[in-house]
Amino acid sequence: MxxxxxxxxxxxxxxxxxxxxxxxxxxxxxxxxKEKETEIITPQISSQQPVQQYAAPSEAPAQAAPASQEGEASAQADDDAQTITAPMVGTFYKSPSPEENPYVQVGDKVSNDTTVCILEAMKLFNEIQAEISGEITEILVEDGQMVEYGQPLFKVK
Structure with a gap:
Protein backbone atom coordinates (compact mmCIF):
# COMPACT_ATOMS: atom_id res chain seq x y z
CA MET A 1 0.00 0.00 0.00
CA LYS A 34 -10.41 8.40 14.71
CA GLU A 35 -10.36 10.02 18.15
CA LYS A 36 -13.81 10.43 19.57
CA GLU A 37 -14.75 14.08 19.89
CA THR A 38 -15.11 14.94 23.52
CA GLU A 39 -18.08 17.01 24.45
CA ILE A 40 -17.30 19.82 26.85
CA ILE A 41 -20.01 20.21 29.44
CA THR A 42 -20.06 23.41 31.45
CA PRO A 43 -21.89 23.41 34.75
CA GLN A 44 -24.89 25.68 35.06
CA ILE A 45 -24.41 28.12 37.91
CA SER A 46 -27.47 29.57 39.54
CA SER A 47 -27.57 33.36 39.55
CA GLN A 48 -29.39 33.36 42.87
CA GLN A 49 -27.26 33.97 45.91
CA PRO A 50 -27.79 31.72 48.91
CA VAL A 51 -30.02 33.25 51.52
CA GLN A 52 -28.56 33.38 54.99
CA GLN A 53 -31.00 33.26 57.85
CA TYR A 54 -30.27 34.69 61.25
CA ALA A 55 -32.19 34.17 64.44
CA ALA A 56 -33.61 37.41 65.81
CA PRO A 57 -32.42 38.26 69.32
CA SER A 58 -35.15 37.86 71.91
CA GLU A 59 -34.41 41.17 73.61
CA ALA A 60 -32.49 44.08 72.14
CA PRO A 61 -30.57 46.30 74.56
CA ALA A 62 -31.96 49.82 75.01
CA GLN A 63 -28.71 51.34 73.73
CA ALA A 64 -29.04 49.62 70.35
CA ALA A 65 -31.78 51.96 69.11
CA PRO A 66 -29.63 55.10 68.74
CA ALA A 67 -26.88 53.14 66.98
CA SER A 68 -29.36 51.77 64.47
CA GLN A 69 -30.68 55.27 63.81
CA GLU A 70 -27.13 56.44 63.09
CA GLY A 71 -26.68 53.48 60.76
CA GLU A 72 -29.85 54.42 58.91
CA ALA A 73 -28.62 58.00 58.50
CA SER A 74 -25.29 56.84 57.04
CA ALA A 75 -27.12 54.34 54.81
CA GLN A 76 -29.24 57.18 53.45
CA ALA A 77 -26.08 59.19 52.75
CA ASP A 78 -24.65 56.16 50.94
CA ASP A 79 -27.86 55.82 48.91
CA ASP A 80 -27.01 59.15 47.27
CA ALA A 81 -23.56 57.83 46.30
CA GLN A 82 -23.04 55.81 43.15
CA THR A 83 -20.31 53.22 42.85
CA ILE A 84 -17.84 52.48 40.10
CA THR A 85 -17.46 48.71 40.02
CA ALA A 86 -14.80 46.46 38.51
CA PRO A 87 -15.88 45.31 35.03
CA MET A 88 -13.48 42.36 35.26
CA VAL A 89 -11.21 40.39 37.56
CA GLY A 90 -7.73 41.82 37.88
CA THR A 91 -5.17 43.75 39.87
CA PHE A 92 -6.14 47.35 40.72
CA TYR A 93 -3.65 50.14 40.03
CA LYS A 94 -4.49 53.75 40.83
CA SER A 95 -1.81 55.23 38.52
CA PRO A 96 -0.26 54.36 35.15
CA SER A 97 3.09 53.67 36.84
CA PRO A 98 4.47 53.83 40.40
CA GLU A 99 6.26 57.13 39.65
CA GLU A 100 3.17 58.92 38.31
CA ASN A 101 0.24 60.55 40.12
CA PRO A 102 -3.00 58.60 40.61
CA TYR A 103 -5.69 58.95 37.96
CA VAL A 104 -8.15 60.22 40.58
CA GLN A 105 -8.13 61.11 44.25
CA VAL A 106 -10.88 61.78 46.79
CA GLY A 107 -12.48 65.11 45.88
CA ASP A 108 -11.72 64.90 42.13
CA LYS A 109 -14.57 65.50 39.68
CA VAL A 110 -15.10 62.75 37.09
CA SER A 111 -17.20 62.46 33.95
CA ASN A 112 -18.31 59.46 31.89
CA ASP A 113 -15.03 59.17 29.98
CA THR A 114 -12.60 59.94 32.83
CA THR A 115 -10.04 57.18 33.37
CA VAL A 116 -10.14 56.29 37.08
CA CYS A 117 -7.74 53.33 37.31
CA ILE A 118 -6.09 50.41 35.54
CA LEU A 119 -7.02 46.75 35.98
CA GLU A 120 -4.34 44.27 34.98
CA ALA A 121 -5.51 40.86 33.83
CA MET A 122 -3.13 38.33 32.26
CA LYS A 123 -0.44 40.97 31.60
CA LEU A 124 -2.96 43.24 29.83
CA PHE A 125 -3.50 46.67 31.35
CA ASN A 126 -7.07 47.89 30.90
CA GLU A 127 -7.93 51.54 31.56
CA ILE A 128 -11.25 51.78 33.40
CA GLN A 129 -13.55 54.75 32.75
CA ALA A 130 -15.89 56.19 35.37
CA GLU A 131 -19.03 55.82 33.19
CA ILE A 132 -20.77 58.17 35.66
CA SER A 133 -20.33 61.85 36.53
CA GLY A 134 -19.72 63.30 39.96
CA GLU A 135 -17.11 63.70 42.68
CA ILE A 136 -14.98 60.85 44.06
CA THR A 137 -15.92 60.54 47.74
CA GLU A 138 -14.11 57.31 48.61
CA ILE A 139 -11.58 54.89 47.11
CA LEU A 140 -12.60 51.43 48.28
CA VAL A 141 -9.53 49.35 47.26
CA GLU A 142 -5.78 49.59 47.78
CA ASP A 143 -3.18 49.94 45.03
CA GLY A 144 -2.02 46.48 43.89
CA GLN A 145 -5.06 44.71 45.38
CA MET A 146 -6.80 41.89 43.48
CA VAL A 147 -10.42 42.76 42.66
CA GLU A 148 -13.30 40.61 41.50
CA TYR A 149 -15.90 41.25 38.84
CA GLY A 150 -18.53 43.65 40.17
CA GLN A 151 -16.49 44.65 43.24
CA PRO A 152 -17.01 48.32 44.17
CA LEU A 153 -13.89 50.43 43.49
CA PHE A 154 -14.97 54.04 44.04
CA LYS A 155 -17.90 55.92 45.56
CA VAL A 156 -19.10 58.95 43.57
CA LYS A 157 -21.62 61.63 44.55
Missing part, protein backbone atom coordinates in the same frame (compact mmCIF):
# COMPACT_ATOMS: atom_id res chain seq x y z
CA UNK A 2 1.47 3.36 -0.96
CA UNK A 3 1.26 6.78 0.66
CA UNK A 4 -1.47 8.02 -1.72
CA UNK A 5 -3.74 5.10 -0.86
CA UNK A 6 -3.23 5.64 2.88
CA UNK A 7 -4.02 9.34 2.45
CA UNK A 8 -7.27 8.44 0.65
CA UNK A 9 -8.20 6.11 3.52
CA UNK A 10 -7.57 8.92 6.02
CA UNK A 11 -9.83 11.25 4.02
CA UNK A 12 -12.56 8.61 3.87
CA UNK A 13 -12.32 8.08 7.64
CA UNK A 14 -12.50 11.85 8.31
CA UNK A 15 -15.60 12.28 6.14
CA UNK A 16 -17.46 9.25 7.42
CA UNK A 17 -19.06 8.34 10.71
CA UNK A 18 -16.64 5.43 11.05
CA UNK A 19 -14.21 5.54 13.97
CA UNK A 20 -11.77 2.85 12.84
CA UNK A 21 -10.45 1.22 9.64
CA UNK A 22 -8.30 -1.93 9.64
CA UNK A 23 -6.82 -3.22 6.37
CA UNK A 24 -4.51 -6.16 5.92
CA UNK A 25 -2.94 -7.45 2.75
CA UNK A 26 -0.03 -9.84 2.11
CA UNK A 27 2.67 -7.32 3.04
CA UNK A 28 1.02 -4.49 5.02
CA UNK A 29 -1.26 -3.91 7.98
CA UNK A 30 -2.94 -0.51 8.29
CA UNK A 31 -4.93 0.47 11.37
CA UNK A 32 -6.56 3.93 11.36
CA UNK A 33 -8.51 5.18 14.38
Missing amino acids: NFKEIKELIDILDQSSLTEINIEDKTNVVNLK
